[in-house]
Amino acid sequence: MSAQTPETPRLRGLMLVAGREIRVRGLAKANLISMAITVLIVGVLAALPAILSGGDDTTAIGIAGSESTAMQQQLEAIGDYDVTVYGSAAEAERAVQDEDVDAAVADGKLYSQDGVGNEEQTVLESVWQSAAVETSLTEAGLDAAQIQDALSVAPLESVTFEQAGGAENDPTAYFTGLIISILIFFMLMMPVQYIAMGVVEEKSSRIVEILLTSLKPWQLLGGKVIGLGVISAVNLIAIVAVGLGVSAATGMLPELPPGTTSAALSTLGWWVLAFALYGTLAGGIGSLVSRQEDAGSVLAPLTTTLTIAYVGSIFILNAPGSLFAEILSIVPPFSAIAMPTRIAIQEVPAWQVVLAVGLLAVAAAGALALGATLYKRSVLHTGSRLKLMEALRKAA
């Protein structure tokens, strides 16, 4: 008789369950394929701006005539321009026609195939003007220092009277907020359904009865939540890493708003709290039914809540200063998506962030207790769907 087999310590049981989920679900072909496809799409999307702009963003400019030298100096100082000086206006004109250069400035004329972009127009205009001014000043007998002095004018300082209005119109912040809300939403929606499906699978196949002879209900539920959490986190990290990596490789990254990394990290933090909340509730609620077909309907309140949080966050992106935005981003479980989205687009008072985190943590702890209780009481109940209230009233 082998009485010396060691007992399964609590954590070991939890980790065995989580490990099985990761092996069976995470390494399943379906998951690997869908992850590869998602990562591929994200990679292509991240590379798209670079592909569209043709990769080479220097503009070839031809210059000829009176102000050539001064213009060349200024354009090269700005950068992004590939300047060629021609001997005559006719040569410069021909260079444009032959498409050797994108545009040419000569003797007060701007040559191009079919006009130049707004930005180029402005740059060439001002360079032309200041070169002309410089020439006249030199002709008037001023020395280089005096000309420098005359030309250096401080740019306009912006003074506004509406306080938080600035970021609302910032397209990068809007985009960041949008990405954050979408990521958190999907990284909650998917595992929540997988957790419920897994719970129902164990119930409908009746395997739970053998499992419970060697595991406590909380180990079974907790292991499942942790396992799917790890799978989702890996998905999330892969997507973010590929997105940022491709952006960096194509030279887009320096243009990402500062604080992108910290935003990514805090997004992960919000997600962990939200996942604990939604994941355990999904497990508890899933255990109320015995058939896979019933899983969707019993989960509806949870998925609806998630959808409201997501849609609300999109609304916040468009009206970050509203009272609705403040409330939704503080009240759990909506805050899980709403607050990180709002942070992306707006300066949020620290006390509101702290309050939201605190409330979400408390709610997550509550959900943990509630989900585990529901699970424990209903996981062995077979047959008809158990009413929520029945399960809560039932003695353990």
Add this chain to the structure above:
Amino acid sequence: MLEIKDLHKRFGDVVALDGVSLSAKPGEVVGFVGANGAGKTTTMRIAMGVLASDSGEIVYNGTPLGSKQRQRFGYMPSERGLYPKMKVGEQIAYFGELHGLDKAAAKRSTADLLEQLNLTDRIGDNVQDLSLGNQQRVQLAVSLVHDPEALILDEPFSGLDPIAVDVMGTALKDRAAAGAPVIFSSHQLDLIERLCDSVVIIGAGKIIAAGGVEDLKAREVKELRIRVETIEDLTDALPGTVTRDGDDYLVEDGDSQEALRIAAAAGRVTHFAYDQPTIAEIFREAVTR
């Protein structure tokens, strides 16, 4: 020694168990018999800790059975269950690990069992791709993978093909020979008769008969059967109430020694013994009483 003591359990208005007690000594195979709904499954679930009783206790080797010890038990629930989309080998090994084996030991034990069950070549298949009979064998492997020190099996033979029945029977006997108490329920009374040292009969949540198989049989003695080579009809000559069963005489309430003398005088006596009831008859007797 595994003792189930005075279990009571109600489901709403239904009294499922009304003071159920039974026990299995080390090495003892106990058959648990009863009509459908008598309370066998409920008793075994409570013993395995997946259902709470209203009162009563489970005692193992003198102390209340804890989850640590229960983990080393082998259990086959009446409603079988496996992960349909998990590979046979992985699944059996997973349960081994859940029951406390380390990874290597679980793998080894899985390989051994699959060998015994003739399933070695299916080790990498998903359970759902196996025939029902083979799934049952996997279920058996799951309950035996950790070399359990006690077995509680709810109708382990139902749905098994004859080969699996033999494997299961051998497994039970092996475990018992190694000192494990074994309790199993079954409707196949011939199997109970063949495998069990003792039988417990439950009816409507109460134990109605229990004891060693031989004791029970001896207790329920029936008629005296006499076979004698003679052309005479001894029906009137023999004492007590005499009936014929083919060429045999069945004697009830008569003096056995006088019957023997009369029979011997008539011819050569080739059979002279009390008929023993089968477990099936004892069971029928017990539940109709």
